Amino acid sequence: MSEQEFEEIVDNRLKQVKELLLVKGKEYRRNGNPFHNFERGSEITGEPSYKILDGFLLKHLISYRDILNDMQMYAKTPSKELISEKWGDIITYFCIQEALIIKNKEEYDKLPIDKI
Secondary structure (H helix, E strand, O other), rough: HHHHHHHHHHHHHHHHHHHHHHHHHHOEEEEEEEOOHHHHHHHHHHOOOHHHHHHHHHHHHHHHHHHHHHHHHHHHOOOOHHHHHHHHHHHHHHHHHHHHHHHHHHHHHOOHHHOO
8 A cells, every 4th residue: 555545545544533423423413412312322221421432333343343353353345335334333323432531621620619
């Protein structure tokens, strides 16, 4: 793979992640809240929203590990479409998790000492 091909892959990935987060992600928002699904999951289960997101991410990480195992055990390589989908999902969830953890940190840091 040439350096130019590598740079094209990175550029394409960044564009795809931005589209997923900002354009397609709007369908998962409610009332302008990008964390709606995770906060709603938190209300239902009693788990923190960042743990709910981690559960959503886990499905994609398992699929990713299955791909690696298939490559190692059976010399079976995934399609470019599957690679794009799985890696895009994982990167997107990590971006959302970063923002969600920062949001939680900011809320936590505002708590009075006696509430910590």
